[in-house]
Amino acid sequence: MSKFREWLSIQVAKHPKRVVLVLIILFNVLFITVSAVVISSLSLQGTEKMNFFHAAYYTVTMILDAGCIESVVKDIGTTGVALTLTCLAVIIIGMITFTGAVIGYLTNVLSAFIENASAGNTRLYLSNHTVILNWNARAPEIVNDLLYSDNKETVVALVKSGRDEISREIEERLHLTIEKENAVVSKKAESMSFFARRRYLKNNKLGSNVTFIVIEGNIFSQKQLKDIRIDLAKAVIILSNDPSDSADEDGGQSGEGNPQAVKALMQAADIVSAGNAAHNQNLIIEITDLWTYDIVQRIISGKELGGKCNIVMYHVEKFLGQLLAQISITPEMAPVYDDLFSNKGAAFYTESVQTDDEIGYIRDYLSTHTNAIPLALLPHNGKNSFCYVADNQKSISKTEELQNPGFSVKLNHAPSESKRVILVGHNSMVEEIMNCYEAYIACHSRDKEFSPLKVSVIDDPNSIKRMDDYRRYSFVEEAAELDIYHIDKTFEILNRLLFNTSEETSILILSDDTELDENADASALMYLVYIQDYIKEMRRKNPGYDKKRIKTIVEITNPGHYEIVKGYDMTDAVISNRFSGNIITQIGEKESIYDFYKDLLSYSPSQPGGQSKKPQLKKVSSFFRETPPPCTAYDLVRAVFEASVSSAEAPEKQYPALVLGYIKANGETIIFSGDLSEINVSLEAEDKMIVYSDFGYYSD
DSSP: OHHHHHHHHHHHHHOHHHHHHHHHHHHHHHHHHHHHHHHHHHOOTTOTTOOHHHHHHHHHHHHHOGGGGGGTOSOTTTSOHHHHHHHHHHHHHHIIIIIIHHHHHHHHHHHHHHHHHHHTOSOOOOOSOEEEESOOTTHHHHHHHGGGOSSOEEEEEEESSOHHHHHHHHHHHHHHHHHHHHHHHHHHHTTSOHHHHHHHHHHHOOOOOEEEEEEESOTTOHHHHHHTTGGGOSEEEEOOOOGGGGBOTTSSBSOOOOHHHHHHHHHHHHHHTSTTSOSSEEEEEEEOSHHHHHHHHHHHHHSOOTTSEEEEEEEHHHHHHHHHHHHHHSTTHHHHHHHHTSSSSSEEEEEEOOOSOHHHHHHHHHTTOSSEEEEEEEEETTEEEEEEEESSGGGGGOOOOOOOOOOOOOBOOOOOOOEEEEEESOOTTHHHHHHHHHHHHHHHOSSTTOOSEEEEEEEOHHHHHHTGGGTTOTTEEEEEEOOTTSTHHHHHHHHHHHSSOOSEEEEEEOOOTTSOGGGTTHHHHHHHHHHHHHHHHHHHHOTTSOGGGEEEEEEESOGGGHHHHHTSTTEEEEEHHHHHHHHHHHHHHOGGGHHHHHHHHOOOTTSGGGOOEEEEEEEHHHHBSSOOOSEEHHHHHHHHHHHHHOSSSOGGGOOOOEEEEEEOTTSOEEEOOSOGGGOEEOOOTTOEEEEEEETTTSOO
């Protein structure tokens, strides 16, 4: 008996629901048995011929439906009192102990099942999905970009808290994107005939192809990580905390490193490198500081993963800082990168190749393909891949029987012009922005007298003090204090920087990412109001002033503020979190493209001649010796490439140029997408070509 009590106490402690269910079943079996014995043994009128099994059956039917008592008590006037009372007792007690107990138990089981499923305590049976560990402001853009994927996508996010809020945020985000994209498609179809419009809408309307699951739990739990099947996921994305989560009272960062992300990486890497895990998984971790970068490097070098998974470090501040710097120097690149970094429209894709001859491969490829533009050879982990611009992965392999179009052009190699950037405000990427400016100048510097870039900073006193007045950057001409409540002082600075110089000038307004979520972009939008009001007033006083010489770029973190910014003349909005989310999505789908992005966003003065390949803008009148006649996009791409490599220079001194599209003088941006042989191009002298080539060689 003591052993039974010990066993029972253990079962009650470990499995209380199971014990309750067993007791309910045992009691009701015993109760029905006793009731059947009593009813059959009374042998009263109406039950003389009723055996035990008949009595047991009628007992159950009476419990489930009290009206079934008529099967036993056929006439209340002639039936004995004992049988009637027995039947009534069976009905009352049975309804409580059988029906009531079972319903109550099942209700609790179902509630517990729903609760466990919501908490992530149930196992998912998925494969080839995307897993997001942790959550920050960039995460919604990762999910949103998957809307443009050609495949059905499943995303599982494991977060510490806020499941309902995150689910609602994503649902609204996807709905708004679909609504916005379909409004554009519907507008384009308005002028079409009925059947053409129906066909166009069917082929081009955006639908929801993303299944999004949020699970609230512990991102460090091996069980929960296995339950969401990260071992079979195509990509596992580990996100860092937002800067606002660790900002101190002065707006600086209160702590170094991100040990939580590192711990999550170690847990995830251990699972995805197991023998039963999928091969070639991409494991991306956001890096926001040098300490995390160093320790992740040690993890990569110390853990031999073979072909099981690829760990990629996405340095948030570095990538975004370089991107903001490039766009501030060449504002027209904002819509170009917005298109190319997304799955929407033309995008970057990679494919394995068996060649080491980049120029020869491009020439051969262009002679038989019209649906993609080859860009660069990418050596990675002992294998070679090629990067292309295309609509989708399938477009890369489409071949055509093509003839040499006999179309040719002649190119110029003009020197670059000096530009000016005014940096307003600050964020966590300021140092990376400055480092990118420094590399840009190093790539361009031909002599000590020529300055390709002049930079001025306007910011609050505390931020300028943290940057030591920008003294270590020789190209910063001035670091002026901004007082948002005494804006007249800022107007004096702007007047000196904008209207007493002849350079093309960009104003980059930064959004303070250390602000709390409810204040996101608040300071950047206030700066925009003041600066645009000032520029508008100065243009009114100087009617002959060229308004195209000044371009304002506003960094925002919340996509909901995009339309606010676009309401201002000559102003572009850069949604930094969207760019970051799109890049992470692209790396998750094709890990080999990571090296391509690194080269694309950085300037490399250490390379021979200061070259690094990236898209650049070239004015038609300076890029070509003569404006090309109307032609197809395919003719133009092939002719520019041949003109760029047909010189007598040695192969190592040839600089292939690939045309990706162009920007009209009115600001309309055209990125070549689809079958290039069906795209008609008509260029004018003031249009700007979007050319992918070695930076610094084909410069305006």
